[in-house]
Amino acid sequence: MTILNVNNLSVKFDNSQILKDITFHLSRGQYLAVVGPNGAGKSTLVKTLVRENRHFEGVFSFDKSIKTTGYVAQQNNDGSYFPATAKEVIISGLCRHHLLPFVSKSDRTRINTVIEELELEDLLDKGYFNLSGGQKRAVLIARAFVASDKLLILDEPTAGLDVTSQSRLYSCIRKLNDKFKTSILMISHDLERIIKEADSVLCIEHELKFFGKTEDFIKTETFKSLMEHHV
Numbered sequence: 001m002t003i004l005n006v007n008n009l010s011v012k013f014d015n016s017q018i019l020k021d022i023t024f025h026l027s028r029g030q031y032l033a034v035v036g037p038n039g040a041g042k043s044t045l046v047k048t049l050v051r052e053n054r055h056f057e058g059v060f061s062f063d064k065s066i067k068t069t070g071y072v073a074q075q076n077n078d079g080s081y082f083p084a085t086a087k088e089v090i091i092s093g094l095c096r097h098h099l100l101p102f103v104s105k106s107d108r109t110r111i112n113t114v115i116e117e118l119e120l121e122d123l124l125d126k127g128y129f130n131l132s133g134g135q136k137r138a139v140l141i142a143r144a145f146v147a148s149d150k151l152l153i154l155d156e157p158t159a160g161l162d163v164t165s166q167s168r169l170y171s172c173i174r175k176l177n178d179k180f181k182t183s184i185l186m187i188s189h190d191l192e193r194i195i196k197e198a199d200s201v202l203c204i205e206h207e208l209k210f211f212g213k214t215e216d217f218i219k220t221e222t223f224k225s226l227m228e229h230h231v
């Protein structure tokens with residue numbers, strides 16, 4: 001079942017063409033890696049899909065089962081202090097549905113499930129800003145899952161973390177994909193890892209370079225060239 005259809009999506013900023021005619025689709029349970037060199041337009045693509053960028057041409061549509069998406073934006077580590085515990089941050093995922101959320105039984109189940117699956121119990125009462133970088137990202141992924149257990153849109157969630165934390169986050173994402181058939185659309189620069197995780201790849205460099213199965217992508221010149229430039 002297709003849950004996201006993107007057709008000829010184009011974005012221009014100040015007369016500079018950032019994305020041109022990007023077409024792809026995402027199915028239920030699919031794990032799609034979005035790759036490409038720096039400045040290729042990957043974040044612009046996901047910001048458009050989560051409606052943070054409204055200047056675009058073309059169309060995209062979500063299946064009606066997708067009421068909202070779970071989104072983790074690229075982290076820039078300049079967040080100013082905000083007095084919230086990890087638990088409060090996770091629960092705030094419900095605010096993507098309503099400003100003052102009514103916590104239904106299914107919301108409660110989703111919250112408890114993701115806390116258990118990502119093993120976040122010991123962090124719940126700690127101040128979010130006192131957590132390590134890897135712990136913060138895990139909490140943000142949990143928050144995104146609380147917003148939507150159907151589709152997670154993740155912009156380089158492992159960037160800037162040590163190898164162990166990166167590995168742990170990749171395992172968390174895999175678990176959500178395997179256990180709950182949560183579709184994943186994830187930007188990553190870690191080509192070697194992401195091709196082991198994702199079943200399909202969208203490669204862009206302003207234009208579409210490749211969209212299809214990972215096993216086909218790794219046979220392309222585009223893949224070899226990306227690997228050589230070690231993005």
Ligand SMILES: Nc1ncnc2c1ncn2[C@@H]1O[C@H](COP(=O)(O)OP(=O)(O)OP(=O)(O)O)[C@@H](O)[C@H]1O
Pocket residue numbers: 013014018036037038039040041042043044045
């Ligand atoms: N709001 C904006 N206004 C003007 N230019 C922008 C805006 N947002 C992004 N850009 C430009 O669009 C280009 C693509 O940026 P984007 O962040 O989408 O690339 P990316 O592929 O995610 O890069 P990276 O891998 O380095 O994170 C960059 O040249 C950037 O400066």
